[in-house]
Amino acid sequence: MRAGSQRTILLFALFLMACAAVLFCVSFENTPLEPYRVTSTGQSEAASSAPAASALSEEKVNINTASKEELIGLNGIGEVLADRIIEYREANGGYKDVRELTNVKGIGEKLLEKLLPYVTV
Secondary structure: OOHHHHHHHHHHHHHHHHHHHHHHHHHHHOOOOOOOOOOOOOOOHHHHOHHHHHHHOOOOEEOOOOOHHHHHOOOOOOHHHHHHHHHHHHHHOOOOOHHHHHHOOOOOHHHHHHHHHHEEO
């Protein structure tokens, strides 16, 4: 056999192997996955949704009496901001107006506008 024809046969064999590999991969692409199941972790539903409930309820959160957990339940307030809100409240004898929240580092006008419907003094 000539070198040219051997080369052609080798390239054709490589081409067939590549096609077989593609078909092999594609055949597994449409295999159905096992359905998954959501299971309870053992926490009570009331305990796990307590912080979020304060932000969703009709009752406003009083920033002069709110606990850290109640503040964290507000959209946009995490642990650090909740701590800062409480620190400011304790250092200044409480809030006289909700807009004083802008004196807390990390709370600007945008966040204040989001919080206004949910907080009171």
